[in-house]
Amino acid sequence: MGLALRDAALQGAYPITALAIALASVLWVEIVRDLYHTLSHLWQPLYRLHVWHHKVFRRDLSVVSDTIYRQAHWYNDVPESLVMLVFSILPWGIVHTWEIAPQWTAGAGSLYTLTFLFGAIARGMGMPMVDELTDLTHRPGEFTSLPSKWFVNRPYHWRHHFDNQDAYFSGTLTLIDKLLGTALSLKNKRIAVTGASGTLGRALLTQLHLAEAKVTALTSSPKEISLHLSGEELPITTISWEIGKEAELIAQLDKIDILIINHGINVYGERDGDAIAKSYEINTFSTLRLIEAFYKTIKSDRDKIRKEIWVNTSEAEVNPALSPLYELSKRATGDIVTMSRLDAPCVIRKLILGPFKSKLNPVGVMSADWVAKQIVNLAKRDVRNIIVTINPLTYILFPIKEFCVANYFRLFSNPTNKH
Numbered sequence: 001m002g003l004a005l006r007d008a009a010l011q012g013a014y015p016i017t018a019l020a021i022a023l024a025s026v027l028w029v030e031i032v033r034d035l036y037h038t039l040s041h042l043w044q045p046l047y048r049l050h051v052w053h054h055k056v057f058r059r060d061l062s063v064v065s066d067t068i069y070r071q072a073h074w075y076n077d078v079p080e081s082l083v084m085l086v087f088s089i090l091p092w093g094i095v096h097t098w099e100i101a102p103q104w105t106a107g108a109g110s111l112y113t114l115t116f117l118f119g120a121i122a123r124g125m126g127m128p129m130v131d132e133l134t135d136l137t138h139r140p141g142e143f144t145s146l147p148s149k150w151f152v153n154r155p156y157h158w159r160h161h162f163d164n165q166d167a168y169f170s171g172t173l174t175l176i177d178k179l180l181g182t183a184l185s186l187k188n189k190r191i192a193v194t195g196a197s198g199t200l201g202r203a204l205l206t207q208l209h210l211a212e213a214k215v216t217a218l219t220s221s222p223k224e225i226s227l228h229l230s231g232e233e234l235p236i237t238t239i240s241w242e243i244g245k246e247a248e249l250i251a252q253l254d255k256i257d258i259l260i261i262n263h264g265i266n267v268y269g270e271r272d273g274d275a276i277a278k279s280y281e282i283n284t285f286s287t288l289r290l291i292e293a294f295y296k297t298i299k300s301d302r303d304k305i306r307k308e309i310w311v312n313t314s315e316a317e318v319n320p321a322l323s324p325l326y327e328l329s330k331r332a333t334g335d336i337v338t339m340s341r342l343d344a345p346c347v348i349r350k351l352i353l354g355p356f357k358s359k360l361n362p363v364g365v366m367s368a369d370w371v372a373k374q375i376v377n378l379a380k381r382d383v384r385n386i387i388v389t390i391n392p393l394t395y396i397l398f399p400i401k402e403f404c405v406a407n408y409f410r411l412f413s414n415p416t417n418k419h
């Protein structure tokens with residue numbers, strides 16, 4: 001009886017194990033592909049072969065010449081597929097050694113690789129129509145979507161060719177880029193930070209500068225902002241602006257790739273009409289006006305891919321901050337950002353931060369430098385909701401809240417085509 005039950009259970013598990021082995025073997029060859037690509041950029045002998053792939057395309061992804069296009073497949077795509085094919089033997093070895101049944105599905109990775117190998121050979125031979133069917137990330141034409149999160153699409157891969165060749169290595173799944181921190185390159189990006197004279201503003205500017213971005217400070221203070229780097233003062237481009245005059249910034253925002261909205265006010269225990277108005281005006285409405293002003297600077301489909309907005313909405317979105325008006329105004333901001341990004345013309349990230357030590361919050365436990373470092377670290381992994389806090393509840397509550405609110409808004413409101 002016991003044995004019969006065990007056999008039944010094993011039989012029930014058989015299709016699931018078969019599928020898991022097949023998927024794992026496909027995932028494995030994809031990992032091999034991306035590591036091979038990464039290595040091609042790091043190791044000169046491989047780069048000499050891979051560089052052909054980079055010679056093929058113009059900025060609009062049209063092909064420079066048919067001869068180079070075909071050659072690039074013999075020098076890059078065919079060797080890449082062969083390397084994947086060789087390594088696809090590994091899953092076979094593992095299921096064989098550990099006697100995991102069924103063993104034949106471990107061949108899925110090899111079969112999957114063969115389709116790429118034949119595709120590459122066909123393109124190398126110049127067979128008509130094969131490139132349209134098999135090479136999906138290099139098709140020319142306008143970009144109709146934003147760089148995607150989990151699967152590499154055309155806008156995602158375009159950045160590997162024309163934004164930074166030392167990032168965006170992934171070919172199909174974005175996993176390796178997420179692990180390597182190459183899913184978003186900040187190098188040479190022009191990044192503006194509001195609330196720049198505050199503790200986090202300065203810390204962010206410093207970390208972004210260290211990540212090789214070109215930083216601009218947006219501040220209401222009349223003083224020029226400078227960063228303190230290993231004992232030296234480094235003055236940076238400073239633009240002074242006032243709440244209510246966000247539209248006047250459009251000309252400057254035009255030259256900015258990433259706008260980080262980080263300014264805010266905390267009125268603590270106040271609750272009079274003035275405190276309410278001030279909290280919403282600075283924390284909520286000013287943020288929304290800046291977002292709208294930045295949207296106006298997104299004109300070409302290349303702007304869509306390069307430009308981003310990061311909004312510091314704080315963990316007050318889901319947790320008490322012991323300051324009711326701070327919570328109310330930050331929650332309103334968070335919800336409206338959730339709504340706005342349903343149809344946003346560029347990527348919008350939220351910064352969900354716990355209490356850090358600053359002028360606004362002298363009893364905060366985290367250091368602003370550490371928080372800023374984590375923000376940059378997670379952004380490079382293309383995390384769209386960046387949570388940095390010591391409160392474990394936020395990691396559970398925020399994703400649930402964001403998922404529910406976003407879907408509620410999606411169901412009960414409609415997109416406009418203004419952007």
Ligand SMILES: [Zn+2]
Pocket residue numbers: 053138157160161
């Ligand atoms: Zn490419």
Ligand SMILES: [Zn+2]
Pocket residue numbers: 037041050053054160165
């Ligand atoms: Zn490359």
